[in-house]
Structure formats: C-alpha cells, structure tokens
Amino acid sequence: MEYMTEVRNFAIRSWFPGIAGEVGGIAAQAGMPAVIDADQYAQLAPEIDRSPAVAGWKRVMRSQQQLAWQKLQDSFAADREFWEGQLTEAEERNPGRLHYDPDFHVPESACEDIHLQPGGYCGDNLAGFVFYHGTRVFYQGDNDKDEIHEACVDDMRLPADGQVRKILDLGCSIGQCTTVLKERHPQAEVWGLDVALPMLRYAHMRASDMGVDVHFQQALAENMQHADDTFDAVLAYILFHEVPEHTFEPIVREMLRVLRPGGTLTVIDTPNSTMFPTPNWMWKVFDARYNCEPYSQAFGAFDFAALLEKVGFEDVSKETTNTFLLNTLATKPG
Ligand SMILES: C[S@@+](CC[C@H](N)C(=O)[O-])C[C@H]1O[C@@H](n2cnc3c(N)ncnc32)[C@H](O)[C@@H]1O
Numbered sequence: 492m493e494y495m496t497e498v499r500n501f502a503i504r505s506w507f508p509g510i511a512g513e514v515g516g517i518a519a520q521a522g523m524p525a526v527i528d529a530d531q532y533a534q535l536a537p538e539i540d541r542s543p544a545v546a547g548w549k550r551v552m553r554s555q556q557q558l559a560w561q562k563l564q565d566s567f568a569a570d571r572e573f574w575e576g577q578l579t580e581a582e583e584r585n586p587g588r589l590h591y592d593p594d595f596h597v598p599e600s601a602c603e604d605i606h607l608q609p610g611g612y613c614g615d616n617l618a619g620f621v622f623y624h625g626t627r628v629f630y631q632g633d634n635d636k637d638e639i640h641e642a643c644v645d646d647m648r649l650p651a652d653g654q655v656r657k658i659l660d661l662g663c664s665i666g667q668c669t670t671v672l673k674e675r676h677p678q679a680e681v682w683g684l685d686v687a688l689p690m691l692r693y694a695h696m697r698a699s700d701m702g703v704d705v706h707f708q709q710a711l712a713e714n715m716q717h718a719d720d721t722f723d724a725v726l727a728y729i730l731f732h733e734v735p736e737h738t739f740e741p742i743v744r745e746m747l748r749v750l751r752p753g754g755t756l757t758v759i760d761t762p763n764s765t766m767f768p769t770p771n772w773m774w775k776v777f778d779a780r781y782n783c784e785p786y787s788q789a790f791g792a793f794d795f796a797a798l799l800e801k802v803g804f805e806d807v808s809k810e811t812t813n814t815f816l817l818n819t820l821a822t823k824p825g
Contacts, residue, residue, distance in 0.1 A: 492628055495559040500631045502551050508771075510548045514539055514773055532776065553781045554608045559628045562628055563621045564609060574617055581696035590694040591688055591709035595737055598711070600735045601686045604783050610663070612687035619665050619693020639814070640667040640719075643728045644675055646812060647757040648820040650723050655679050659722045659749065661712050661742075662730030666694030670703045672726070679723070681705040684715060713741035720751040729816070732761045732790040739793065743802050752825025756804065761787065762817045764794035 515525065518540050523531055539545055565576055582589055597613050604611045608625060612618055621638040630639060649655055655676050663683030673681045683705060685691050691707040698705050710716050712730065725746050731739065746756055761775075775791050778784040796819055799807045804821035812818055 492559065492562070492624060495555055495562075496632055498499050498551070498555045498629045499628055502548065502555065503631065506548060506551075510545055511773060513542055513544050515633075517542065529788070536776070544775055549777060549781055552570070552777065553607070556782060559625055560608050560621065563624050564615070564617075567617045567620045571617065574620055578616070578692045578696050579715065581699045584693070585699040588699070588705065589689065589691060589707050595688075595709055597686055600786075602634050603785055605733060607783050612690050614689075614822075616689055616692070618687070618689035619691075619696075622690065623665055623697075633732075636673060637667045640671050640728070642812075642814075643668055643726065643757075644671045646759065646810075646818055647724060648755040648822070650753050650755050651822075652753060655723045657722050658682070659684060659715075659717075659725045661715075661725055661727040661746070662733075663707070664690045664695060664781070666691075666698055666705065666707060668726060668728050669694065669705050669707070670698050670701060673703050673705050682717075682722075683707045684712065686711055713738050713745055715745055715749055717749045719748055720754075721749050722754055723751060724755045726748055726756070726757045726759070728759045729762070731758065731795065732763075732782065732787040735786050736789040736793065739790075739795070739798060740802065743798055743804075747802055747804060747823055750823040752823055754823045754825070756799070756821045756823070758795065758819040758821075759812070759816050760795075761791060762815070763791050764796070 518525070518527060518535055521535060521538070523535065527535075602611055602613050606625075606629070608618070609622065610618060612622070615621070627635060633639060656671050656678070658676060659679045660666070660672055660681065660683040662668045663685050664687070666683045669681055669683035673679070681776055683691070683694055685694075685707075686709065688709050695707045698707075708716070712727075712734070727746070731742075734742065750756065775788055779788045795806050796809055799819065799821045803824065805824050807819065807821045810818040810820065
C-alpha cells in the first residue's frame with residue numbers, strides 16, 4: 492500500500508502538471524482559450540485521447556486504483572471469517588448505536604463500483620475495511636489521522652445562537668467526520684447516515700474501538716427517517732457528486748426538513764456550476780470515464796447553490812478551501 496500511495500502521489504503531484512500542460516497545448520492549437528467549458532472539452536476529447544502522454548497517465552492512474560483495491564480485497568477476504576467476526580463483536584459490545592432494517596432496499600444507483608472498488612460501497616461485508624485502507628492510498632498520506640475530515644468539520648457553519656445539540660453527517664461512509672464531530676461537540680448527539688451497511692458496520696466498529704459515542708443509521712439521504720426540525724447542523728462531505736442528478740432536489744428538501752429553524756448546512760464537494768480550467772476538466776472526465784463516478788459530471792455542471800435558494804435555504808454562500816473542493820454553506824430560515 493505504501494508503494495501504491497507513492498505511485499499515486501507521483502502521478503498526481505509530479506506527473507499531472509505536465510499532462511495538464513499537454514492538454515492546454517492541444518486546446519491552444521485548436522484556438523481555444525485557457526479556460527474552457529464542458530462542451531469545448533468534449534470537442535477536444537478525441538484529440539486529447541490520441542495523445543500518448545495523456546493515455547499513459549490515465550493508464551497508470553486507473554491501474555494503480557485497480558491494483559490497490561484488488562490487493563486489499565484479496566488480503567481481507569483471506570481472513571474473511573475473522574474480520575466479519577470483528578464487526579459482529581463490536582455490535583454485541585456496543586449495542587444500540589447501529590440502526591438498520593434487514594429488509595432495507597438499496598437502490599441500484601448506490602451499487603456502482605464507485606472509484607473502481609469492486610462491489611462498491613454495498614457489495615461486500617468487508618467493503619468498509621477495504622475502503623478505509625484504499626482511501627489512505629487515495630489521500631496520499633495526507634489523511635492518516637483524519638486530518639482532512641477534521642478540516643471539513645472545522646469549516647462547518649454552525650447556528651448563530653450557538654445551540655448545537657444534535658448533528659447529522661450525511662453520506663458518512665466509515666464515519667471519519669462523524670467521530671470528529673463528536674470530539675469537537677462532545678455535548679451533542681451525533682448521527683452518521685449512509686445507504687451502505689458495510690460502511691456503517693465498519694464505522695460503528697471503528698467508533699466503538701475509539702470509545703466515541705455516536706449513532707450510525709442505514710437510510711437514504713432522500714428519506715432520512717428523522718422528524719422535522721431535529722438537527723442543529725448537517726454536514727454532507729463529498730456525497731453529492733456521487734448521487735444521480737434526479738436525487739439532488741429530494742435530498743436538499745430532506746435536509747431542509749430535518750434542520751431546525753436557524754439550523755445550518757455545510758456541503759463540501761467538487762466544484763460545480765463553474766467554468767473549469769482545462770486541467771480540472773481532465774480530473775472530472777478522468778473520474779467519470781475511467782474511475783467509475785458516473786454522476787460526477789452532472790454535478791459539476793449543476794448550480795447547487797441556486798438549488799439551495801430555490802428550496803428555501805437562506806444566506807447561501809460559497810467558499811473555496813485549500814483543497815480542490817468547494818464549501819457551500821446555508822441556513823434554514825428561523
Ligand atoms: C464519497 S462517500 C462519502 C465520504 C464520507 N462523507 C467521508 O467522510 O469520507 C459517499 C457516500 O455516500 C453514500 N451514499 C450514496 N448514495 C446515498 C444515498 N442516496 N443516501 C445515503 N447515502 C448515500 C455512499 O454509500 C458513500 O458511503
């Protein structure tokens with residue numbers, strides 16, 4: 492895994508600037524400006540795809556991803572009984588904190604092999620173990636102590652009245668923001684919600700081992716099974732670029748419903764509704780076409796802040812971060 496981390500690190504930090512330059516050169520030769528939109532990118536795509544330099548970079552990026560997942564899956568599957576036992580043992584040791592219905596129906600859209608992880612988030616009981624170690628490679632060593640999740644939580648908008656009694660981490664995966672939320676707000680009841688039970692079981696085991704008292708719940712973001720006006724703050728970190736476009740509005744309406752008046756929303760995700768410089772479109776197209784993120788391009792072209800205003804949020808603002816992500820902040824009128 493250390494080797495795969497270094498390969499990814501090299502491909503992104505050292506190699507990619509040259510690849511972006513190559514794409515910029517192709518755009519300039521076609522008479523296009525330095526900043527282009529999705530349609531212009533689509534016109535250039537055949538020429539870009541013919542570049543051996545670009546093709547080599549994409550091949551390494553994709554193979555690195557496939558190899559990392561494969562190695563991890565093989566390693567955990569070799570001791571399947573032991574690891575599944577760890578999940579069950581945590582549920583027995585720390586009951587009442589993992590909430591799911593055995594008859595819950597997972598929609599097909601949530602079963603894609605996202606980021607090429609075979610079986611995706613839902614397809615294997617051990618997917619949480621694989622995801623935890625695979626994303627350590629993905630974050631190239633920058634998140635070994637949840638530093639990125641800490642930064643997300645620290646960037647959240649909180650209610651102006653200072654009351655934070657109940658917080659929701661939407662699309663929580665293995666609960667890294669969820670545990671940081673509890674550490675930052677020990678007085679609050681903290682819930683992580685996700686559609687994928689393997690992620691939630693791992694999240695529950697991890698939080699139990701850390702001694703952090705949080706709840707994990709299997710549900711759909713578009714149907715959360717919580718009462719109106721329940722949460723003081725909601726965080727959704729990199730959820731939206733992974734869900735189909737037709738679910739954006741139902742999820743946003745549901746977030747508004749479960750927030751109490753004056754409650755706050757923080758959505759941290761890939762940039763959207765923007766003109767992208769060519770290198771960024773390279774990422775989007777790479778992710779959508781070669782890294783199994785089938786919905787990410789639709790999110791990139793979507794005006795998410797406008798949707799928040801349309802459904803009734805107020806004080807909607809966008810803040811760029813020191814990562815490539817965008818924070819969209821909003822408040823429920825109250
Ligand atoms: C990129 S991961 C989120 C990462 C996570 N927030 C973190 O802190 O690392 C996206 C998550 O969204 C979940 N998801 C996808 N569709 C969903 C839906 N309709 N409702 C709830 N969760 C969903 C997936 O199962 C996955 O765990």
